[in-house]
Amino acid sequence: GAVVSQHPSRVICKSGTSVKIECRSLDFQATTMFWYRQFPKQSLMLMATSNEGSKATYEQGVEKDKFLINHASLTLSTLTVTSAHPEDSSFYICSARYLTGDEQFFGPGTRLTVL
Amino acid sequence: EDQVTQSPEALRLQEGESSSLNCSYTVSGLRGLFWYRQDPGKGPEFLFTLYSAGEEKEKERLKATLTKKESFLHITAPKPEDSATYLCAVQAVDTGKLIFGQGTTLQVKP
Numbered sequence: 635g636a637v638v639s640q641h642p643s644r645v646i647c648k649s650g651t652s653v654k655i656e657c658r659s660l661d662f663q664a665t666t667m668f669w670y671r672q673f674p675k676q677s678l679m680l681m682a683t684s685n686e687g688s689k690a691t692y693e694q695g696v697e698k699d700k701f702l703i704n705h706a707s708l709t710l711s712t713l714t715v716t717s718a719h720p721e722d723s724s725f726y727i728c729s730a731r732y733l734t735g736d737e738q739f740f741g742p743g744t745r746l747t748v749l
Numbered sequence: 750e751d752q753v754t755q756s757p758e759a760l761r762l763q764e765g766e767s768s769s770l771n772c773s774y775t776v777s778g779l780r781g782l783f784w785y786r787q788d789p790g791k792g793p794e795f796l797f798t799l800y801s802a803g804e805e806k807e808k809e810r811l812k813a814t815l816t817k818k819e820s821f822l823h824i825t826a827p828k829p830e831d832s833a834t835y836l837c838a839v840q841a842v843d844t845g846k847l848i849f850g851q852g853t854t855l856q857v858k859p
Contacts, residue, residue, distance in 0.1 A: 636795070668847075677836065677849040678793070727792045736781045736840060738847060740792035 637661050638730050640741035647718055648749055655713045655744045657728030663708035664730030668738060669701070672725040684711050718748045751776045751841050755850035762827055762857050770822040770853045772837030782820050783847065784813050785836040793836055796822075827857045 637660040647653050657667060666685050670678040682703050684690040690703035700722075702714040711730075715722055725745055729738035754773045762768055774782065781800050785793035797806040799815040806813045810831065812823045822835055834854045838847040 638792075640792075677851045678847075680846055683846070725790075729792075737783065737795055737798055739795055740785070743790070743792045745790070 636732075636737075636739040638664075638728065638739050638741040640728055640744050642744060643742060644745045644747075646747045646749065649719050650717055653715045653718055653746060655715075655726055655728075655746075657711045657713070657730070657741050659709045659730040659739075662730070662732060664711075665708060665733045666731045667705055667711040668729045668731070669703060669711075669713050670727045670729065672727060672743075678727065681713075715746065718746070720748045722746065723748045751839065751844075751848050753837055753839055753848050753850035755835075755837050755853050757853060758851065759854045760856070762824075762855065764828055764857055764859050765826050767823070767825045767827070769824070770835055770837075770855070772820040772822070772850055773818060774820070774837075774839045774850075775818075776839045776841050776848070778842035780840040780842045780845070782815055783838045783840065784811075784820070784822055785838065787834045787836055787852070789834075796835075824855070827855070829857045829859050831855065832857045 639658045641656045669681045672678050681696045682690045682692045684703045684705035686705050692698045705711040727743040729740045731738050752775050756771045784796040787793045797813040802817045810825050814821045834852040836852045838849045
């Protein structure tokens with residue numbers, strides 16, 4: 635149980651384009667999903683927290699107009715990186731949490747490379 | 750400020766050589782401490798949750814313990830497949846967010 639998927643696993647795009655990443659909880663309903671970014675040899679940094687049906691809460695320093703998050707259902711959250719630039723290249727990982735639990739279960743991650 | 754520090758940064762062991770990884774934390778109010786395993790290019794895999802000092806959890810060759818200031822992940826007789834980065838994270842009562850340490854990269858040689 636507690637399986638989270640992400641799609642795509644890897645994406646390469648040109649500077650200025652937008653990229654959408656999907657995060658799905660496959661076998662449970664996740665009222666809360668989280669988006670993290672991880673740079674090489676660094677730990678996970680929380681970008682935003684999203685609750686189903688409401689606006690995401692962004693961490694300090696994360697541009698909400700650049701990183702659009704939608705949590706339309708209890709099993710799906712999406713992160714759209716708008717007008718991506720090379721500095722946005724990173725490993726993006728989502729996680730999901732049960733309504734009654736504390737543990738976060740992570741997806742496999744999406745490697746974004748912006749040329 | 751809530752903070753998590755893991756040591757050592759890297760650890761090389763021979764197969765069968767037991768050792769411990771340390772996670773020191775400062776948090777305004779601890780809701781839970783979590784251990785994850787992360788393989789290269791993958792997302793973290795949940796291992797344990799610890800809630801109170803004195804609590805211990807075990808899974809195969811791994812055992813996690815918790816005190817009021819730190820947690821240890823003990824690895825008994827490790828195998829090469831235990832090679833990975835082990836992440837510690839704390840969840841504060843007030844924010845509910847996970848704060849991660851930098852991780853310990855473990856390499857177990859046959």
